[in-house]
Amino acid sequence: MLLLSHCYYHLRISSTMTTSCFAGSIFLATAGVSTAFTIRLPPILPTKHHHVHSSSSLFSSTQAQSYLDTLSTKEADGTSTSNFWGAPRNEQEIIDFISEAVFNDVSHHDAASNALNDNVAPTIDQHLQRIEVISEEPPLVIVHGFLSTEHCDDIMNAVIGPEEAYDNSENVKNQLKRSTMGAKQDKSQQRTSSTAWLHPDHCPKPLDEFSARVSNLSGLPTSNFENMQVVRYQPGQEFQIHTDHLDSFNDMDCGGRLATCLMYLNDSEDNVPEESLSNNDETFTGGETFFHEFDRAVSPRKGSALFWWNTMERPGSKGYDKNMFLNVDLKLRHAGLPVLSGEKWVCNKWMHPLPFPHGV
Secondary structure (H helix, E strand, O other), rough: OHHHHHOOOEEEEEOOOOOEEEEEEEEEEEEOOOEEEEEOOOOOOOOOOOOOOOOOHHOOOOHHHHHHHHEEEEEEOEEEOHHHOOOOOOOHHHHHHHHHHOOHHHOOHHHHHHOOOOOOOHHHHHHHHEEEEEEEEOOOEEEOOOOOOHHHHHHHHHHEOOOOOOOOOOOOOOOEOOEEOOOOOEEEEEEOEEEEEOOOHHHHHHHHHHHHHHHOOOOOOOHHOOOEEEEOOHHHOOOOEEEOOOOOHHHOOOOOOOEEEEEEOEHHHHHOOOHHHHHHHHHEEEEEEEEEEHHHEEOOOOOOOOEOEEEEOOOOOOOOOOOOOOOOOOOOEEOOOEEOOOOOEEEEEOOOOOOOOOOO
């Protein structure tokens, strides 16, 4: 009998896709046993429509904070952890929570006006249209307009490319280097992109704003976050199917990777009007984020963020303890499909149950 928690999963998804299916192979390795078999994945389902609910239930900033406080547990160190995600929630509850946690201050959130109408300030109802629930349980959501396009540009500009670097040492955190995997930071053909780590000092306003919103969304304090990871994918590069949490991460002082917030820093051509493509040299093709469990390939949209929990245990769930062993939720396996043309840029923020001392 193969125990899933002790298997290594590897799914190779072909960059040549048809509308009917994916073809791929899974390799399982256990102590003394290895096997391989080919699977046929079902077709990607059409993108679901964005969900809207009445603005009458939206709280003011003060009311929203009061509401969030009722869902929180005060820790001994003075920080608060939200219990909202600890219980199964329906789509409406998730939309309400994110609306209040992320969009309670409409005045400073200029991303909606970039994507909807450059000349008209965003309304509350327009914000609510920007929340899409892919899965209620386990939670998987898209928040469109999570950060402004200007801040996305600032983050990309804060990264130093190899041609700009004067120092190739590992101490230059904001310099692009070959991406790695796992607690030992090993290089692998499973992940062929380039990565840089940004400290808040590299780009203060966008990084502080991003972290604050991720904290409101996850309910976890920013002290439990890793530094922002910025990733560049060039043509042919990909990140094959994987989970963001591994059993070995439990050995870290901060515990495992509880949750992920992945945000797109530039647009896929799918999300740019055809008449604007000739004037936009920052778009790319391919590079969708594919969630096998939900038959969903998310097309990258600048400023949009994906949020999910990586583990079976979440703050507020029965028996949860921040010092406990965290078990990976295999339903959240995902892949960054190969980029076909152009460059794809994303950033990641990973969250832990305990304070994270520094970025990798």
